[in-house]
Amino acid sequence: xxxxxxARDILENKQLPLRRGYVGVVNRSQKDIDGRKDIxxxxxxxxxxxxxxxxxx
Numbered sequence: 001x002x003x004x005x006x007a008r009d010i011l012e013n014k015q016l017p018l019r020r021g022y023v024g025v026v027n028r029s030q031k032d033i034d035g036r037k038d039i040x041x042x043x044x045x046x047x048x049x050x051x052x053x054x055x056x057x
Contacts, residue, residue, distance in 0.1 A: 006055060007024070010022060011024050024050065024056060025046065026042075026045065
């Protein structure tokens with residue numbers, strides 16, 4: 001997501017309800033790929049994001 005984008009209503013299954021809901025993920029950006037960020041580092045960054053972001057923790 002770009003800075004300022006908020007997907008909370010979607011992840012909380014409010015905007016477009018699915019029977020089993022949604023799963024949020026953080027993929028590597030093009031900058032991460034160009035910088036050769038490996039999968040383990042990307043997974044650690046994803047975990048940190050979801051544990052620390054005020055809207056998504």
